[in-house]
Amino acid sequence: MTATQTERLLTTHKAIAEGIAQEMERDSRVFVMGEDVGVYGGIFGGTADLFTQFGAERVMDTPISETAFIGAATGAALEGLRPVVELMFVDFFGVCMDQIYNHMAKNIYMSGGTLKIPVVLTTAYGGGYSDAAQHSQVLYGLFAHIPGLKIVVPSNAYDAKGLMISAIRDDNPVMYFMHKGVMGLGWMTPLPEAITHVPEESYTIPFGKAAIKRSGEQVTIVTLGIMVHRAMAAAKQLEQEGISAEVIDLRTLVPLDDATIIESVKKTHRLLIVDEDYLSFGMSGEICARVVENALDYLDAPIKRLAVPDVPIPYSRPLEQFVLPNAEKIAAAARSLVQL
Amino acid sequence: MTATQTERLLTTHKAIAEGIAQEMERDSRVFVMGEDVGVYGGIFGGTADLFTQFGAERVMDTPISETAFIGAATGAALEGLRPVVELMFVDFFGVCMDQIYNHMAKNIYMSGGTLKIPVVLTTAYGGGYSDAAQHSQVLYGLFAHIPGLKIVVPSNAYDAKGLMISAIRDDNPVMYFMHKGVMGLGWMTPLPEAITHVPEESYTIPFGKAAIKRSGEQVTIVTLGIMVHRAMAAAKQLEQEGISAEVIDLRTLVPLDDATIIESVKKTHRLLIVDEDYLSFGMSGEICARVVENALDYLDAPIKRLAVPDVPIPYSRPLEQFVLPNAEKIAAAARSLVQL
Amino acid sequence: MANLDNKTLVNLYRKMALIRNFEEVMVNVYWEGKTPVFDIAAGTVPGEMHLAAGQEAAAVGVCTHLRDEDTVTGPHRAHHIALAKGVDIKKMTAEIFGKETGLGHGKGGHMHLFDSEKKFGCSGIIGAGLPVACGAALAAKKLGKDWVAVSFFGDGTANQGSFHESLNLAALWKLPVIFVCEDNAYAISVPKAKSTAIDNNADRAASYGIPGIEVRENDVLAIYEAAGEAIARARRGEGPSLLEVKVDRYLGHFQGDPELYRDKNEVGRLRENDPIKKLGESLEQQGILSSSEREAINNAVAQEVAEAIEFARQSPYPKPEDALKHVFV
Amino acid sequence: MANLDNKTLVNLYRKMALIRNFEEVMVNVYWEGKTPVFDIAAGTVPGEMHLAAGQEAAAVGVCTHLRDEDTVTGPHRAHHIALAKGVDIKKMTAEIFGKETGLGHGKGGHMHLFDSEKKFGCSGIIGAGLPVACGAALAAKKLGKDWVAVSFFGDGTANQGSFHESLNLAALWKLPVIFVCEDNAYAISVPKAKSTAIDNNADRAASYGIPGIEVRENDVLAIYEAAGEAIARARRGEGPSLLEVKVDRYLGHFQGDPELYRDKNEVGRLRENDPIKKLGESLEQQGILSSSEREAINNAVAQEVAEAIEFARQSPYPKPEDALKHVFV
Ligand SMILES: Cc1ncc(C[n+]2csc(CCOP(=O)(O)OP(=O)(O)O)c2C)c(N)n1
Ligand SMILES: Cc1ncc(C[n+]2csc(CCOP(=O)(O)OP(=O)(O)O)c2C)c(N)n1
Numbered sequence A, B: 001m002t003a004t005q006t007e008r009l010l011t012t013h014k015a016i017a018e019g020i021a022q023e024m025e026r027d028s029r030v031f032v033m034g035e036d037v038g039v040y041g042g043i044f045g046g047t048a049d050l051f052t053q054f055g056a057e058r059v060m061d062t063p064i065s066e067t068a069f070i071g072a073a074t075g076a077a078l079e080g081l082r083p084v085v086e087l088m089f090v091d092f093f094g095v096c097m098d099q100i101y102n103h104m105a106k107n108i109y110m111s112g113g114t115l116k117i118p119v120v121l122t123t124a125y126g127g128g129y130s131d132a133a134q135h136s137q138v139l140y141g142l143f144a145h146i147p148g149l150k151i152v153v154p155s156n157a158y159d160a161k162g163l164m165i166s167a168i169r170d171d172n173p174v175m176y177f178m179h180k181g182v183m184g185l186g187w188m189t190p191l192p193e194a195i196t197h198v199p200e201e202s203y204t205i206p207f208g209k210a211a212i213k214r215s216g217e218q219v220t221i222v223t224l225g226i227m228v229h230r231a232m233a234a235a236k237q238l239e240q241e242g243i244s245a246e247v248i249d250l251r252t253l254v255p256l257d258d259a260t261i262i263e264s265v266k267k268t269h270r271l272l273i274v275d276e277d278y279l280s281f282g283m284s285g286e287i288c289a290r291v292v293e294n295a296l297d298y299l300d301a302p303i304k305r306l307a308v309p310d311v312p313i314p315y316s317r318p319l320e321q322f323v324l325p326n327a328e329k330i331a332a333a334a335r336s337l338v339q340l
Numbered sequence C, D: 001m002a003n004l005d006n007k008t009l010v011n012l013y014r015k016m017a018l019i020r021n022f023e024e025v026m027v028n029v030y031w032e033g034k035t036p037v038f039d040i041a042a043g044t045v046p047g048e049m050h051l052a053a054g055q056e057a058a059a060v061g062v063c064t065h066l067r068d069e070d071t072v073t074g075p076h077r078a079h080h081i082a083l084a085k086g087v088d089i090k091k092m093t094a095e096i097f098g099k100e101t102g103l104g105h106g107k108g109g110h111m112h113l114f115d116s117e118k119k120f121g122c123s124g125i126i127g128a129g130l131p132v133a134c135g136a137a138l139a140a141k142k143l144g145k146d147w148v149a150v151s152f153f154g155d156g157t158a159n160q161g162s163f164h165e166s167l168n169l170a171a172l173w174k175l176p177v178i179f180v181c182e183d184n185a186y187a188i189s190v191p192k193a194k195s196t197a198i199d200n201n202a203d204r205a206a207s208y209g210i211p212g213i214e215v216r217e218n219d220v221l222a223i224y225e226a227a228g229e230a231i232a233r234a235r236r237g238e239g240p241s242l243l244e245v246k247v248d249r250y251l252g253h254f255q256g257d258p259e260l261y262r263d264k265n266e267v268g269r270l271r272e273n274d275p276i277k278k279l280g281e282s283l284e285q286q287g288i289l290s291s292s293e294r295e296a297i298n299n300a301v302a303q304e305v306a307e308a309i310e311f312a313r314q315s316p317y318p319k320p321e322d323a324l325k326h327v328f329v
């Protein structure tokens, strides 16, 4: 983390909006569009105050026509503009997936590298607040499966700003996942750990560099987004029990920083993957495979995965809490690994 | 395979159409809809001759409105009908994914199990014939990631008919993947191995039961769809070199027959996963994870994965052949595993 | 309106009053456990809450024509439609509370109410109900029944692709569907004029060669009449219709909406034209419903709502591990 | 038509003749290596092949008005549009052959032709080009240019959700887009009447409050005229238009299509009204183009096509391992 004089703290959503604003000031080609990104400032605050600062021409509310306006982002990017376009909840991708994965993600490749598509597609993800099966999903693994999209998943305000600025400056499509619980919204369950010092000046964070949030010796916990904070809480608990856990925040899924994971596993010999997404055919399996391919002999125990057990996200609080990973479950899983 | 008097051989697409026809005769609630499923008989022949047999009321051509007609399949199923609905190429899912994954797949769960949704969603997948990035994809792993869909991927005519009849009789949504190269179409590269004996009478094949296509001792090759035939060719080659490979045809991805895979790995101690889909965040990682979770100590070598190396499917023949798994690459990968 | 008997008129009033009471009570229930600090995850009823106070006339005006065999699909804002269709208020409330006794045993929640007996379902995804209604109508046709399907959705939804595809499919296949657009002038914060290139969505019916009817007042009798024709037409096998009806959204898009995008006095002005008050007063003036009878109805529906809330409150939560059930039947 | 000078007229003829020759030559090239047994994966040009013989008038009538700075998006059937927009015929042919010298170094293929200089792109997914064209038009507007964007698509595509969303967005934001529906009467095997609830898609423009122009004859001059107005309007900042133009599909949906769904004699009848022949004859009658000049044009375009084919044939394939390049720039 860059050291600066000021110790200004910011919530993640404000850090994101600030990152966008600074790029909009710097580069007139950057503009924002999406549902309720204007006066409302984005349902999850990712575009807070941008409308006031930049006006309706550069911060555009759209109809509920995701195919049209996300496709239009690709079209505008092909003309040299740099749109930041919002899909309000990632759960809604099904109405516009073709524009995302067959076009935004593939046109560069299909053109033999002759096109640039500098689009940032922001989207809110995640559950834990009883928003049920169509408003609580994670799905970054699904997008990571499709070649052509960079996948960014910040866990805190500092990373959020730096990753946003990197995303806007990238000439490739970047999908930027915002966990609702990480955003620091007044109406969500508070998560003070996600509020961090955020320098006022512009800075970038490179893609594909995981952050070791906590160094440890006996077990590696790999995760990202809000689960980083759950893992950190678990690690603290484990420490009191005399178990030393290393926590890795991937920060981006594509590119994936295998090297940091593998190095850590070579040290700790035990791996727990924590994922708020559905368990099967997603992120957790992939990380498992990368480690097995590269560090099988270093494993002293089977790799464990903690994720949503292949059910849609249920509405009722006890049901939802049952399926979501949390600090206790992470601690229990790590504990059982170390005891193996 | 059920033994019968007759040794009638059938192509896969005819076996599929026959399975549908037999169910349509048996159950008046079964009907077919999709683009060009009528007079044309389905672009890949999955509904060949059904229009002639059952007429326009039960074999319905649709407009190019996948969201509307796939959503309508859900609506009709909720009223007790049993639609077989076709998404011409799986690559087109992006225009109608919301109806598939947020509704067809989730409504049963969200209703607390009070609804039935007996829809079979057929779709053609796969490449190898230069149909490029938007008409060659596989994507079954993406659908398997989403809870609520059963995923069927037959590799040959016999399985295709039995799995289709099981699919139509299932009260849950079933996505039925048809590899274009397996269908036995006159205009595709011939694949005689997929043409099999198909009994004329009706029969079912249970979901979640893999087929051991060939028993072996030194390495397990797990795959499905057309890659089964590539793996069999590789195994034959390996046999000549004195390497004994076991080939497993998963037949369904959801439910996944972990038990058969794990048992095989416990015997051979080496695993190669072959997948025509994109490598990362998909099927190959998941199978890897299941084995590591359950049979880590049995592995004498790292698990290997052979899949499309995270690029869109390129058009040009040498490029496409470079990224697709084939018998030689499978043999090479298996060979290198055994030598470890 | 001459052909509306008193019983029907009173019934329209009663249903609207029931819904209004339900939605108003739900405001209070929703805020239980969310003060002094609002936390969407906390309280008696967590999650998002989209209420329909001011939109009762649409649901009641249309659904009063329907039978149990007719299918209705609703959007994210659907309590009023469910109640108008006859969904059991206790089971619905219990679902909203996330209880085992709810329609979906607590799995669905307020945007996902499914009642297979009353043939009602809804979805939190914009435009998702229209194709499903087409399928129900297709089934009715295939089964040789005179059942119809009705799909409700908001003005903002008329710009989603599924609107177009569904109307074309229904028109092409002459399906007995009635598409009902509830124009409450907003899609969250975005006013209709900022999302829709023309004024009246009913005009879009011409793109499919079907009748398009615009009801520009929040009036249950006008809606009832327009819907009656469209539904009768569908039952006769003459195909779909598109209805756009003007309604008002008295509350925020969801509870907790700061509503900075609209004039503070707007809702007050809208409420002056309240369709329930209007019908109640008119029935009194016509001598169809005395003021004490009206009072009695208001009390009875309040009682019904209170009992449903109590039922939901007292009901147990599902067992946590039941989360693993019902992915498949 | 009075204001069309001879040069333009001859140019229209020349471009149509070039496209026709290209598509006819492509039939032969496509079948090279696919006889006696057809195998879609085999031959000089493998994969699907959607040709546009009979549809030249639409592409040429519209694109003749365009400049390099204007953007065009096309569908799966797009050779004619690319050529009309000025895409280099050699690079395009090389791409269709999967060669290193192709527009996309062989990665795209015949449905995925991208030319960033000529601002042309196409897609194999139905309806996908419309939103992208809206984006190009939005960019033009933001950049303060009088550039327009044109999106071509087929009659079957007018029932896809993206059609509706894109037209509404373009109308709402007054974007300089011209939506051109090429009505060739079929979507693969499905005739327009079996997919579209109304006769003329131009009538759907009313749903967005924009001009809808129907050109019911496969005639380049009529199309040129209609497109000219729509494009001029867009350049003036007055917003989008929807044009539906009647064209004919002489060949199968793709090469290898058994075409069992249409009368064997249908194409013969259609060809009697061939727009190229018609224009050629008319120019001769008017003394604008002598028969020998016409012959010379025909020879010249045949030569141009032959050279492009030869260029593509002689070009090397990309290196197999280059498949790993260009996922990102
Ligand atoms: C596909 C999709 N896009 C966006 C949303 C987010 N969203 C929920 S309600 C809403 C506004 C809907 O407006 P309208 O259709 O007018 O209904 P109203 O809320 O006014 O009743 C939006 C944008 C969604 N649920 N689904
Ligand atoms: C979303 C999607 N659905 C289906 C298809 C398959 N498909 C390719 S071309 C075509 C017919 C298109 O008809 P039309 O728009 O009239 O164009 P034409 O082929 O007649 O030029 C279809 C259904 C597709 N490519 N994309």
Ligand SMILES: [Mg+2]
Pocket: C154, C155, C156, C182, C183, C184, C185, C186, C187, C188
């Ligand atoms: Mg609204």
Ligand SMILES: [Mg+2]
Pocket: D154, D155, D156, D182, D183, D184, D185, D186, D187, D188
């Ligand atoms: Mg057509």
